[in-house]
Amino acid sequence: MTDKPAYASPEEAARIYxxxxxxxxxxxxxxFLAIKNCIEARFVTEAGEAAARADHYxxxxxxxxxxxxxxxxxxxxxxxxxxxxxxxAEFDSIADTISFGMAPALMACFLLIxxxxxxxxxxxxxxxAFVYLVCAGVRLARFxxxxxxxxxxxxxxxxxxxxxxxxxxxxxxxxASVVLVLAGAMRDDPTALERNRELLGWVLLPxxxxxSWLMVSNIRFPSFKKVTWDARARAxxxxxxxxxxxxxxxxxxxxxxxxxxxxxxxxxxxxxxLLAREETDPAPxxxxx
Numbered sequence: 001m002t003d004k005p006a007y008a009s010p011e012e013a014a015r016i017y018x019x020x021x022x023x024x025x026x027x028x029x030x031x032f033l034a035i036k037n038c039i040e041a042r043f044v045t046e047a048g049e050a051a052a053r054a055d056h057y058x059x060x061x062x063x064x065x066x067x068x069x070x071x072x073x074x075x076x077x078x079x080x081x082x083x084x085x086x087x088x089a090e091f092d093s094i095a096d097t098i099s100f101g102m103a104p105a106l107m108a109c110f111l112l113i114x115x116x117x118x119x120x121x122x123x124x125x126x127x128x129a130f131v132y133l134v135c136a137g138v139r140l141a142r143f144x145x146x147x148x149x150x151x152x153x154x155x156x157x158x159x160x161x162x163x164x165x166x167x168x169x170x171x172x173x174x175x176a177s178v179v180l181v182l183a184g185a186m187r188d189d190p191t192a193l194e195r196n197r198e199l200l201g202w203v204l205l206p207x208x209x210x211x212s213w214l215m216v217s218n219i220r221f222p223s224f225k226k227v228t229w230d231a232r233a234r235a236x237x238x239x240x241x242x243x244x245x246x247x248x249x250x251x252x253x254x255x256x257x258x259x260x261x262x263x264x265x266x267x268x269x270x271x272x273x274l275l276a277r278e279e280t281d282p283a284p285x286x287x288x289x
Contacts, residue, residue, distance in 0.1 A: 020083055023074035024092050030067035031099025034060040038103070038110045060107055061176040065256065067099035068169040089147070093140040100172035101136030105129040107179060108208060112201050128205050132175075135212035136168045142216075163221040166214035170221070170263055174211050177257035178204055214264065220275060221267035 041056035074092060078084035109129050113122050146164065182200060 019081065020074045020078035020088055021091060023070045023077060024088065024095050027067045027070035027074065027092070027099050028095035030063040030070060031095065031103045034063035034067070034099065034103040035106055037063065038107045042110055057107070057111070057179055057182075060103070061180040061256075064099060064103055064172055064176045067095075067103075068173055071096060071099070071169050086148070089144060093144055096140055096168050097137055100168035101133045101140075104172045104175040104208075105133045108132075108175065108204055111179065111182075112204065125201070125205065128208060132171075132208045132212045135215045136171065139165050139168055139171075139215040163223050165217050165219065166211060166221055166264065166267070167223075168215060170260055171211040171215050173256070174260040174264065175204070175208055177260050178207060180256055181254065211264075219268060219271045221263070222270065 037056045037060040041053045041060070044052045044056065071092070074088070075084075078088055106129070109125055112125050142165070
């Protein structure tokens with residue numbers, strides 16, 4: 001006796017459901033607008049040039065964060081409504097490649113590369129940015145294979161609820177949050193970028209290499225899929241969540257990087273110590289935070 005196919009026909013697998021795919025389209029739009037602002041930052045000519053350039057990078061960062069929000073909801077809306085298809089999964093990966101692969105890679109290049117730099121420095125920056133983009137693409141392609149319902153065994157994998165490798169939105173958010181901190185410094189001191197461009201390179205490029213490796217690693221990161229409106233929390237956890245929210249409001253400039261870096265550190269600690277003795281097969285979930 002054979003199992004029933006996940007889809008009755010190619011037309012059913014390619015069905016376009018409006019609401020979840022609107023969120024995916026919003027994700028793609030945010031990635032496009034992030035790239036647009038990075039390009040415009042290099043062509044600022046008005047008075048207050050440094051501050052205006054910083055504003056463009058700030059907008060680029062927030063568009064990447066907003067893309068993370070859209071990516072968070074498209075899969076959950078599809079699952080909650082039972083309106084998921086192979087088309088939606090592929091469309092989501094294409095949007096993620098733009099928002100969480102191309103946008104952060106180009107942001108780093110536009111920030112670091114200058115005409116007066118040596119050819120070797122410019123080439124190394126482009127190369128490292130491309131490595132990040134390739135790893136994001138590999139992460140998303142592997143995710144599609146490991147979650148494809150037509151592949152035998154993926155039904156068992158889907159029950160695990162963990163990401164295999166750092167999800168691309170978390171990788172992009174980590175890179176973008178460093179730029180957000182820098183943009184705040186640029187507003188306070190217009191010469192901060194020029195004086196610290198080399199230092200920024202030594203921070204941003206190794207960070208991109210690190211998150212690139214984490215994306216293609218087998219480290220299991222929590223997906224928080226089970227966190228729903230019906231989820232319960234202990235009193236201490238509830239209080240800590242409120243305190244963390246208030247701290248984020250007070251320390252706005254460091255709240256975003258703290259969230260993404262904290263997620264990465266917790267995921268590594270959880271995989272190496274809390275899950276090290278488990279023999280269950282880790283499974284990726286929807287590639288969103």
